[in-house]
Amino acid sequence: MKKQKPQTLGTHKSVSYAKWGYIFIIPFFVVYLVFTLAPQFLTIYNSFFENYRSGLKQIGPNFVGLENYKALFSADPSGTVRILKYAANTLILWVAGAVPQFVIALLLAIFFTSYRLNIKGQGFFKTVIYMPNLIMAAAFSMLFYTLFSRVGPIQALLEQWGVIDASFDFFSNRITVRSMIATMNFLMWFGNTTIVLMAGIMGIDQALFESATLDGANSVQVFFRVTMPLLMPIFVYCLITAMIGGIQMFDVPQVLTNGKGAPNEMSRTLVMYLNGYLTNKNYGMAGAISVIIFIITGILSAIVYKMLTKQYKEPQAQHRQRKGKVL
Amino acid sequence: MKKMLAILLAALMVLSLAACGGNKETQPETTKGAESQAETQAPETKEETQPAAAQGKVFRIYAWNEEFKGFFEKYYKVPEGVTVEWVLNPSDGGVYQQKLDEALLNQATAADDDKIDMFLAEADYIGKYVDSDYTMDVTSFGFQNAPTMYEYTIKAASDANGVCKGVSFQCCPAGVIYRKSIAKDVLGTDVPEEVQAKIDTWEKFDAVAAEAKAKGYYMTASFAETFRAFSNNCTMPWVDANNNLQFDPQITAWMDQTRSYIENGYTLTAGIWDAEKTNEMFKTGKTMCFFGPAWYYNFCMTNAQDPENGCVGDWCLVKGPQAYFWGGTWLLAATGSDNTEMLKDIFETFTVNADVLNKMVKDDNQYVNNTDVVKAFAEDASYGNTSILDGQNDIAIFYELAKDIKWENHTNYDQLLNEGLQNKLQEFYNGSVDEATAMLNFYNYIGEVYPEIAVPAK
Numbered sequence: 001m002k003k004q005k006p007q008t009l010g011t012h013k014s015v016s017y018a019k020w021g022y023i024f025i026i027p028f029f030v031v032y033l034v035f036t037l038a039p040q041f042l043t044i045y046n047s048f049f050e051n052y053r054s055g056l057k058q059i060g061p062n063f064v065g066l067e068n069y070k071a072l073f074s075a076d077p078s079g080t081v082r083i084l085k086y087a088a089n090t091l092i093l094w095v096a097g098a099v100p101q102f103v104i105a106l107l108l109a110i111f112f113t114s115y116r117l118n119i120k121g122q123g124f125f126k127t128v129i130y131m132p133n134l135i136m137a138a139a140f141s142m143l144f145y146t147l148f149s150r151v152g153p154i155q156a157l158l159e160q161w162g163v164i165d166a167s168f169d170f171f172s173n174r175i176t177v178r179s180m181i182a183t184m185n186f187l188m189w190f191g192n193t194t195i196v197l198m199a200g201i202m203g204i205d206q207a208l209f210e211s212a213t214l215d216g217a218n219s220v221q222v223f224f225r226v227t228m229p230l231l232m233p234i235f236v237y238c239l240i241t242a243m244i245g246g247i248q249m250f251d252v253p254q255v256l257t258n259g260k261g262a263p264n265e266m267s268r269t270l271v272m273y274l275n276g277y278l279t280n281k282n283y284g285m286a287g288a289i290s291v292i293i294f295i296i297t298g299i300l301s302a303i304v305y306k307m308l309t310k311q312y313k314e315p316q317a318q319h320r321q322r323k324g325k326v327l
Numbered sequence: 328m329k330k331m332l333a334i335l336l337a338a339l340m341v342l343s344l345a346a347c348g349g350n351k352e353t354q355p356e357t358t359k360g361a362e363s364q365a366e367t368q369a370p371e372t373k374e375e376t377q378p379a380a381a382q383g384k385v386f387r388i389y390a391w392n393e394e395f396k397g398f399f400e401k402y403y404k405v406p407e408g409v410t411v412e413w414v415l416n417p418s419d420g421g422v423y424q425q426k427l428d429e430a431l432l433n434q435a436t437a438a439d440d441d442k443i444d445m446f447l448a449e450a451d452y453i454g455k456y457v458d459s460d461y462t463m464d465v466t467s468f469g470f471q472n473a474p475t476m477y478e479y480t481i482k483a484a485s486d487a488n489g490v491c492k493g494v495s496f497q498c499c500p501a502g503v504i505y506r507k508s509i510a511k512d513v514l515g516t517d518v519p520e521e522v523q524a525k526i527d528t529w530e531k532f533d534a535v536a537a538e539a540k541a542k543g544y545y546m547t548a549s550f551a552e553t554f555r556a557f558s559n560n561c562t563m564p565w566v567d568a569n570n571n572l573q574f575d576p577q578i579t580a581w582m583d584q585t586r587s588y589i590e591n592g593y594t595l596t597a598g599i600w601d602a603e604k605t606n607e608m609f610k611t612g613k614t615m616c617f618f619g620p621a622w623y624y625n626f627c628m629t630n631a632q633d634p635e636n637g638c639v640g641d642w643c644l645v646k647g648p649q650a651y652f653w654g655g656t657w658l659l660a661a662t663g664s665d666n667t668e669m670l671k672d673i674f675e676t677f678t679v680n681a682d683v684l685n686k687m688v689k690d691d692n693q694y695v696n697n698t699d700v701v702k703a704f705a706e707d708a709s710y711g712n713t714s715i716l717d718g719q720n721d722i723a724i725f726y727e728l729a730k731d732i733k734w735e736n737h738t739n740y741d742q743l744l745n746e747g748l749q750n751k752l753q754e755f756y757n758g759s760v761d762e763a764t765a766m767l768n769f770y771n772y773i774g775e776v777y778p779e780i781a782v783p784a785k
Contacts, residue, residue: 055428055459
């Protein structure tokens with residue numbers, strides 16, 4: 001009996017609830033391994049093979065090394081490397097939509113959380129600005145297509161007002177097509193960003209805003225010196241997820257231009273290019289494009305993360321160092 | 328208050344979702360046809376066929392639009408105990424072919440009721456399926472090609488060894504369908520024979536286009552309107568024996584014609600299926616000529632049949648500058664079908680059942696694949712098409728045109744090459760790119776969809 005007591009004490013001490021934590025996250029990791037990680041490696045593996053279908057005949061898979069990548073980065077007779085053109089399109093389309101998205105979302109988030117403005121009916125506004133996100137991108141694109149088509153109401157209206165002449169076609173003009181895509185992406189996503197940023201701002205201690213105001217800081221100063229630095233982690237998260245979504249942009253331009261990326265493939269994105277190769281199940285080329293998209297995403301995310309967090313981490317680090325020296 | 332708000336917003340959301348739900352047709356869709364068939368009246372003379380014990384319960388059909396489905400539901404009585412499942416995928420961009428290929432490749436391992444029993448194929452790619460083991464010999468289930476079927480429809484559905492794998496329910500000779508009132512204004516006559524005499528070569532046709540333009544009309548409403556008239560007269564296939572892309576003189580002739588038509592404003596930059604084109608078929612339309620076969624009436628000319636804004640009776644059909652045919656829907660028997668009796672029955676209904684075929688001509692303005700039936704209409708002086716034409720006997724014209732249809736120079740690549748060429752050139756015609764860029768985009772497109780085809784390098 002005497003011996004038992006310390007033993008039980010000992011086991012009590014070593015009871016670890018952490019194992020339950022691990023058990024609970026097992027399902028996620030299993031699903032992740034099977035449905036995300038394994039396909040990722042398979043994609044990379046596939047990108048080294050010639051593997052497509054000619055009608056009902058399967059060609060390959062034959063190992064071709066880096067041929068698919070070489071083909072992707074070789075210039076066509078006019079000297080354009082098409083994948084770079086599509087990458088540039090994707091970037092332009094994303095930036096054009098993301099800049100207004102973040103500016104408006106930040107503004108709205110600040111208005112909604114401001115204790116000074118104290119906006120009434122927030123629930124209503126928040127729901128309404130989130131609503132475009134509930135519409136399927138394909139349906140939204142069809143709507144825009146119908147509105148702006150050659151026989152659509154906008155064309156007729158603008159013609160009547162004399163803004164455009166009858167030969168104008170929204171879908172054969174690079175600027176209008178890109179603007180439409182950017183606008184749709186902006187409309188669909190600014191509500192989502194607003195809500196996430198609001199949550200971020202509400203997570204900041206109100207006392208900080210109040211004390212800054214008491215110290216005589218104006219709203220602009222409060223925004224840049226207090227809100228932004230403290231919001232940075234959430235902001236970076238939003239930016240990176242938006243960027244990943246942007247690089248994978250597909251549905252809106254695909255449906256809007258009926259898969260053509262018109263005009264002159266100026267609104268064709270990387271994933272639309274990938275989709276083109278899937279017409280004949282060309283897993284080799286499609287895999288190679290996926291790998292390139294993966295690399296681009298990784299690099300851009302790293303850059304954004306480094307750029308935005310460095311600025312706000314360093315002063316803290318310096319501060320701590322100084323403190324250390326004093327101590 | 329909060330509750331009210333929540334309910335209001337939820338209602339709004341549901342409304343907006345419902346609103347877009349109505350907007351977009353979800354494809355692919357699988358519809359069960361059994362119930363609707365029960366209501367439609369079956370032709371009285373059709374003999375009842377009961378499925379034998381060995382026959383399957385589900386008859387699965389792959390198709391790309393509702394056209395044949397409509398006729399099927401109207402004229403075919405499904406045997407009791409069999410459910411018909413339609414799987415529809417749009418043809419655009421090769422989606423139908425992709426989905427069909429996928430299903431056919433899984434055909435061997437699919438459960439009996441999930442197997443495809445029959446699928447539809449178009450002239451542009453029928454060879455791909457006919458020359459494969461995924462379609463079966465029609466004689467294997469007792470169907471015999473009737474002597475009344477058009478020769479080219481049998482040839483198209485036969486593989487290299489002459490084994491026939493399916494039938495076509497239509498024959499598609501095509502001509503020029505013109506607006507009488509506009510012809511009267513431009514040419515001074517709207518009598519078919521006289522109009523035909525003025526547009527019986529492309530040179531004359533081009534000259535009339537200039538006259539039409541001078542009077543404020545368009546000759547055609549789409550840059551691709553005349554495409555089939557040229558492309559179905561090609562003397563060489565899209566690719567040669569070594570898989571090199573080649574341009575037939577007919578294709579280049581179409582490109583030359585279209586370039587000048589666009590420059591001169593004789594036609595519109597709309598695509599062949601675009602609303603901008605079909606709106607020209609309203610009473611207010613300014614376009615004189617449309618190119619099409621019999622299926623064109625109901626499939627493309629619904630605007631002309633609009634009770635308020637349409638112009639039924641203001642149309643006539645002539646041969647035009649060049650005889651051609653366009654499209655056609657073949658019904659192919661899928662290997663592995665467990666409903667072979669029904670297959671045979673369907674094939675017979677739509678190729679030899681005179682009662683059904685007569686109704687299809689009379690009520691649906693189809694040009695059916697049965698020379699006896701169409702000949703009777705062609706020779707019947709009292710017959711006239713009044714549902715869209717001015718009472719002219721269009722079958723007589725189609726009957727003459729159909730005699731010359733030949734099946735040659737087709738490849739399995741035709742659909743996406745024809746579609747791609749039109750799509751890429753459209754950008755040149757609407758002024759977004761120059762012609763060289765458009766062609767380059769076409770070659771790049773081929774590189775994506777058919778890597779095995781060699782395109783001309785610069």
